[in-house]
Amino acid sequence: MPDYVIETTGLRKVYGAKVAVADLTLQVPRGEVFAFLGPNGAGKSTAVKMLLGLVKPTEGDARVLGFAPADPRAMARIGFLPEHFRFHEWLQAHEFLDLHARLSSLPASVRQRRILEVLALVGLSEHAQRPLANFSKGMLQRIGLAQALIHEPELVFLDEPTSALDPFGRMLVRNIIRDLRAHGTTVFLNSHLLGEVELTCDRAAFIREGRVLRTLSLHDAAAGRVRVTLRVAGASNGLLTSLAALCANGSTPQETSPGMIELEVAGEDTLPQIAEHIVASGARLYALTPQRVSLEQLFLEIVGADDSGQ
Numbered sequence: 001m002p003d004y005v006i007e008t009t010g011l012r013k014v015y016g017a018k019v020a021v022a023d024l025t026l027q028v029p030r031g032e033v034f035a036f037l038g039p040n041g042a043g044k045s046t047a048v049k050m051l052l053g054l055v056k057p058t059e060g061d062a063r064v065l066g067f068a069p070a071d072p073r074a075m076a077r078i079g080f081l082p083e084h085f086r087f088h089e090w091l092q093a094h095e096f097l098d099l100h101a102r103l104s105s106l107p108a109s110v111r112q113r114r115i116l117e118v119l120a121l122v123g124l125s126e127h128a129q130r131p132l133a134n135f136s137k138g139m140l141q142r143i144g145l146a147q148a149l150i151h152e153p154e155l156v157f158l159d160e161p162t163s164a165l166d167p168f169g170r171m172l173v174r175n176i177i178r179d180l181r182a183h184g185t186t187v188f189l190n191s192h193l194l195g196e197v198e199l200t201c202d203r204a205a206f207i208r209e210g211r212v213l214r215t216l217s218l219h220d221a222a223a224g225r226v227r228v229t230l231r232v233a234g235a236s237n238g239l240l241t242s243l244a245a246l247c248a249n250g251s252t253p254q255e256t257s258p259g260m261i262e263l264e265v266a267g268e269d270t271l272p273q274i275a276e277h278i279v280a281s282g283a284r285l286y287a288l289t290p291q292r293v294s295l296e297q298l299f300l301e302i303v304g305a306d307d308s309g310q
């Protein structure tokens with residue numbers, strides 16, 4: 001049986017008349033880097049808060065590391081970087097990390113070593129003695145990530161961890177997430193930066209109004225939709241009809257200009273069949289150019305482009 005670190009069934013949260021999370025059913029296996037994607041107001045942060053026991057669900061059930069949310073046995077093994085972190089600005093970076101190490105019940109014998117390790121991990125070793133009040137937004141996000149990892153958690157929730165970071169910072173966070181995965185840590189990532197998600201995550205769930213619309217693997221290139229551009233000569237009238245049978249989701253091939261055809265197929269496995277159809281029709285194939293459909297395109301299609309700004 002798969003070892004799920006997160007399992008929810010029909011999780012729901014209502015604030016007055018506002019349904020923040022409608023009906024969330026989700027399973028995240030151990031060791032996965034899982035992305036939670038959805039437009040503003042989709043209920044992502046509320047869902048994470050319910051999983052952490054910070055918000056009480058109106059209905060439904062959740063298990064995190066096998067326990068009910070907020071169970072101290074689970075919480076000790078979870079790290080969390082909230083979207084809006086309230087920092088203790090009067091503390092120096094190392095004091096802030098020491099506070100969080102103590103809150104995580106890290107034994108005194110390892111605290112100092114872990115503080116130095118996580119400061120190095122997030123590239124802030126030289127700022128250990130600086131008060132957080134003097135930190136830039138990006139540095140605060142890095143130190144927030146350091147506190148989430150100080151106790152070597154099994155499961156880490158990162159809510160928009162790179163929103164304030166420059167490209168170097170984003171690369172650093174990508175590498176940290178890859179290291180976490182290599183060590184078997186499960187990462188639950190909320191992000192609007194779909195390029196980052198594509199590079200770091202194993203699987204993504206698209207949510208809207210607190211419901212999972214779809215989950216998909218981000219690894220399996222053969223399973224991802226592919227847009228194909230063809231350059232052909234001598235195409236017969238029947239070629240477009242014949243290619244239509246290979247298209248994804250009821251889409252149809254389009255002749256964009258003489259000799260140029262575009263179509264979308266469900267995965268790379270269909271590419272040889274396209275070539276076979278063209279040759280069988282008697283046309284000559286000069287170019288077949290596949291391009292994976294980006295996560296951003298999928299997001300716009302699945303979630304809908306007009307559902308922001310709540």
Ligand SMILES: Nc1ncnc2c1ncn2[C@@H]1O[C@H](COP(=O)(O)OP(=O)(O)OP(=O)(O)O)[C@@H](O)[C@H]1O
Nearest residue numbers: 015018019020039040041042043044045046047310
């Ligand atoms: N404490 C609260 N009281 C009332 N409404 C709330 C509360 N928290 C969240 N909401 C509402 O619930 C909905 C979901 O909010 P949530 O913050 O979970 O969305 P999100 O997907 O994390 O959004 P974003 O991408 O903008 O961070 C929103 O409409 C929000 O206004």
